[in-house]
Amino acid sequence: KAGVTQTPRYLIKTRGQQVTLSCSPISGHRSVSWYQQTPGQGLQFLFEYFSETQRNKGNFPGRFSGRQFSNSRSEMNVSTLELGDSALYLCASSSGQANTEAFFGQGTRLTVV
């Protein structure tokens, strides 16, 4: 059974640019959550998508957005990149039901210069 796949693994962007990250969840999983991981703030919840609908959103500015497709694959977009957006972006896949395991991908390392 394939795990969670995130692409690309590494990305370098310039301030002011935008970026799109992709996540393919485990087959059969309908929930995809995104997290930002930095040394200072740790793992912070960005948003969760379930059956193409955003169910929950964390405390991030509107520059961070996402979407989910009918095959459950998800993308997140960050516009007008800032240096502080440099982080490891992680995607988690789950069935979406309460109290069930979430499986993480290896993440996309974004560096903004």
Next chain:
Amino acid sequence: GESVGLHLPTLSVQEGDNSIINCAYSNSASDYFIWYKQESGKGPQFIIDIRSNMDKRQGQRVTVLLNKTVKHLSLQIAATQPGDSAVYFCAESRSGAGSYQLTFGKGTKLSVIP
């Protein structure tokens, strides 16, 4: 505010000894807790979970203890091995929240001394 935190940022143990990693949580509405292990360059890996109606759960070489009275969670690793060296995170979830969202603690770095 509501948060999940960890008592110690680093922990060094001798190979073969038992490790105990602690976590305090403040959201009494949380009913599901998970421990994750994250190795360098990788995403968090699920270790073990526990529901709030339990106080102990055992896996392979790992045990999670939940004390709801003092809102404390711990992960015990038996016979710690060099491969256990990683950062360990506790996370909480609330089933009534209407979505799947995990709140993570800051993490504890476990170093195993050969």
